[in-house]
Amino acid sequence: MKEFWIYTLLRLVLFLGSFGIVAGIWVLVADEVPVLWAVVIAFVMSGLGSYFLLNGPREALAQRVDTRAQKMSTKFEEMRAKEDADDA
Structure with missing residues (x-):
């Protein structure tokens, strides 16, 4: 189960980092951040x-x-x- 939690945590960190980048760029370009679009x-x-960066942890999870x-x-x-x- 360790592989599951590692992969899940890495996906969450990658999402939060991506959200931070998108929201940060949006703040630089405009004053208001549409949260729904930033999340999408x-x-x-x-x-x-994650397809490219988390291949190792995903393979470890699949192997497990x-x-x-x-x-x-x-x-x-x-x-x-x-x-x-026993039946025979």
Whole structure:
């Protein structure tokens, strides 16, 4: 679960950084910041940024999920085989 929290925290930091950049630029250009548009633009920027910048943590998370799924699948198959043996 450590990989999940690391990746989630990095995504949040990337979003907040993107929002800060968008809002900062908007303040320099205009006096008023439309928050909804700033959030939407920051969301898109952080999504694109995470695709390139967070590839390592995303791969670690995917590997962890895959490993856990394989373990659970193996355990399920063992239990099913044991149940089939008991029925015979």
